[in-house]
Amino acid sequence: AQTVTQSQPEMSVQEAETVTLSCTYDTSENNYYLFWYKQPPSRQMILVIRQEAYKQQNATENRFSVNFQKAAKSFSLKISDSQLGDTAMYFCAFRFHAGNQFYFGTGTSLTVIP
Amino acid sequence: DAMVIQNPRYQVTQFGKPVTLSCSQTLNHNVMYWYQQKSSQAPKLLFHYYDKDFNNEADTPDNFQSRRPNTSFCFLDIRSPGLGDAAMYLCATSDGQGIPSPLHFGNGTRLTVT
Numbered sequence: 001a002q003t004v005t006q007s008q009p010e011m012s013v014q015e016a017e018t019v020t021l022s023c024t025y026d027t028s029e030n031n032y033y034l035f036w037y038k039q040p041p042s043r044q045m046i047l048v049i050r051q052e053a054y055k056q057q058n059a060t061e062n063r064f065s066v067n068f069q070k071a072a073k074s075f076s077l078k079i080s081d082s083q084l085g086d087t088a089m090y091f092c093a094f095r096f097h098a099g100n101q102f103y104f105g106t107g108t109s110l111t112v113i114p
Numbered sequence: 115d116a117m118v119i120q121n122p123r124y125q126v127t128q129f130g131k132p133v134t135l136s137c138s139q140t141l142n143h144n145v146m147y148w149y150q151q152k153s154s155q156a157p158k159l160l161f162h163y164y165d166k167d168f169n170n171e172a173d174t175p176d177n178f179q180s181r182r183p184n185t186s187f188c189f190l191d192i193r194s195p196g197l198g199d200a201a202m203y204l205c206a207t208s209d210g211q212g213i214p215s216p217l218h219f220g221n222g223t224r225l226t227v228t
Contacts, residue, residue: 035216044221044222091157104157107155
């Protein structure tokens with residue numbers, strides 16, 4: 001199985017502040033896809049943002065952006081202007097271009113403090 | 115809205131008593147997945163279907179089986195549940211054609227084994 005590492009089991013951030021969640025992965029492939037998923041307490045896991053490895057530009061979705069460093073195999077998620085509704089588990093996921101398996105990191109539990 | 119639906123949300127079964135979890139989708143995606151997620155852990159892929167082709171992960175116990183009678187439905191059968199099988203079971207879909215799509219998750223079924 002593919003290795004995806006999230007080194008921060010828990011993080012907290014003050015409301016309206018910015019927080020960065022880290023993710024690293026290990027692959028020898030050149031073409032793949034990276035994702036961040038959000039899983040609120042007792043709720044459905046939903047996609048936050050995705051990045052294609054062949055794209056140099058970092059993906060952005062409103063308050064969420066990534067810092068994709070391909071050479072370093074790093075894929076961090078930045079949440080700006082944190083809101084209480086951002087409190088959730090965040091999972092980093094990897095998918096090869098070929099094949100259908102998605103591999104997940106162990107997650108980071110983010111708490112936004114009012 | 116197109117979605118992934120899992121039933122039931124909560125399932126209680128006895129040790130050794132077979133149980134079936136169900137998943138349906140209206141997204142018309144050709145790939146369906148079953149993940150097992152234990153508390154504070156990453157979702158672990160059990161198996162997936164690409165159309166009718168079944169793909170088992172190497173470390174998925176034989177106790178876990180799956181059926182996909184048509185595009186819309188997929189079932190997870192646990193033949194003889196043990197206490198260690200208590201977990202959240204997540205069904206997900208993706209569009210396996212063209213540019214790889216992200217996973218779309220259901221709400222999950224939380225299985226308790228007594």
